[in-house]
Amino acid sequence: MKIQELADKMGLTIHTIRYYEKEGLLDDRHVRRESNNYRNYSEEAVERLKLIKKFQSIGCSLAELKEVLQDHDTNTRTNLQIIDWIRSKKEEIESKKEEYDQMLVTLNKMLEYRTLLIDDPQKAQAMMSAWQAGSSD
Amino acid sequence: MKIQELADKMGLTIHTIRYYEKEGLLDDRHVRRESNNYRNYSEEAVERLKLIKKFQSIGCSLAELKEVLQDHDTNTRTNLQIIDWIRSKKEEIESKKEEYDQMLVTLNKMLEYRTLLIDDPQKAQAMMSAWQAGSSD
């Protein structure tokens, strides 16, 4: 399979695929060269890219992905280690979610203040002094 | 107030403060020059940086912040417009949260599979074929 075909199949650009190769995410199980130096991809390349996409979708950076794939290839890690890794990844995501929750709390306060400002400016004033800087105009 | 003092007070670096100024987030209400060309910050600068931090904490980019601050300074926007803006900001955050939820769904599936692999490898096998690529080793 040539690069454009693979790109179409995977919904990636040829640039991205070459970039992944340069970053060491693909090796000669996935891509070889023809006599004209064109890349020729195996079916394994498709699976590899699916795996890459999967791990990207759970918030892995390419650097992390590279490690994960190396461990995967060499069967380095035990099931328990993998479970630990998944747990820590979950915590990472959950803490990011909490940050967003915090943003929502703030936005809701702002919204409440702004709404009150229409309905009952005096109460809004009181809210403002109790709170500060919800927007300091 | 000199730049280091302000930086300490706000928990920022002097580089960041100069950067904000270069980006047009501070003007001469906040910073003037002494005869030796040193920056001299007013108390308003402290409030300005607090406001910047507040808006950053609700997920504003500096570009967006710049607009917000300009509107704030010139009193351009009506309360209703601000309410709309807050609502759209909330939606933005919520959709990011949903992305993270999706990641968690995937991670939980992976965790389930990996746990089952210890307790009941046969079921895990079945799960794998029903699902695929939770990790394809």
Place this chain on the structure above:
DNA sequence: GCTTGCCCTAGAGTTCACTTCATAGTTTAA
């Protein structure tokens, strides 16, 4: 007067995951 430690500027470097560019060789269809 010297050292230390602030302050200034313009500009380059950082990180991430691509994306684009310039230039050139290869294949294929008309």
Place this chain on the structure above:
DNA sequence: TTAAACTATGAAGTGAACTCTAGGGCAAGC
């Protein structure tokens, strides 16, 4: 046969928000 369409390379560009560097000017204490 020639033009279009594909492939290759290395290198530079992108954007966001800083961060750091080089090379210099002030200031305060001894």
